Amino acid sequence: MSIFSTIKAFVAKQYLNKNLPKNQRFRKIVNLDNAKTVGIIYELKDEQTYNHITRFVKILQDKQINVKAIGFFDGNIRPIYAIEKLSLDYYDRKDLNWFNKPKGNYVTDFCKVDFDILIDLSLDANFQTKFIAAFSKAKFKVGKDGENNAAIFDLMIDINAKTTLDEFITLIIHYLSIINKTDNEKST
16 A cells, blocks of 8 residues: 555544544434335445345345445446446445545435435445445444444444355344344244
8 A cells, every 4th residue: 555545544534533423313223124214335346246235125125125225336437237226326436535535416315314224235444335334324334343343333243254245145134133123023
């Protein structure tokens, strides 16, 4: 990593740490069965990632959940398979400011939505998705366990370096299905 990249990463981290406490939101543990809206953020790495995300969105929509997903593509020209749909938006390098903070209408609008659940599907440390997760107004935020993630996420799932995106999605569905079950659901 160049010295310029190191400085940019340091400034970005300081900005996030300074402004994170100012993000006021109503926190609430939400079960997947009770969720009406879910926001998904992720890094679009390849066509396989795109397929996993669209499959996950379909699973949630089949549960009558309104889903909005926004993916970061680390390039300037989005691949042909990454088709924008009603529930899928994308942003890329052109939508980042000088220290890699996401900007633009998609990102701003996404952060303002009061989702019941926000899910960060990034398997690697990614400042862009972490920034959106940090400033989202979502009631319940879910992501992977990692450095400084406790200040952002309400539920962190511990995964290892070999965990695939499909396995991570399966874990998220599992934990969000069993967390905060109501007494009526437990007795059936």
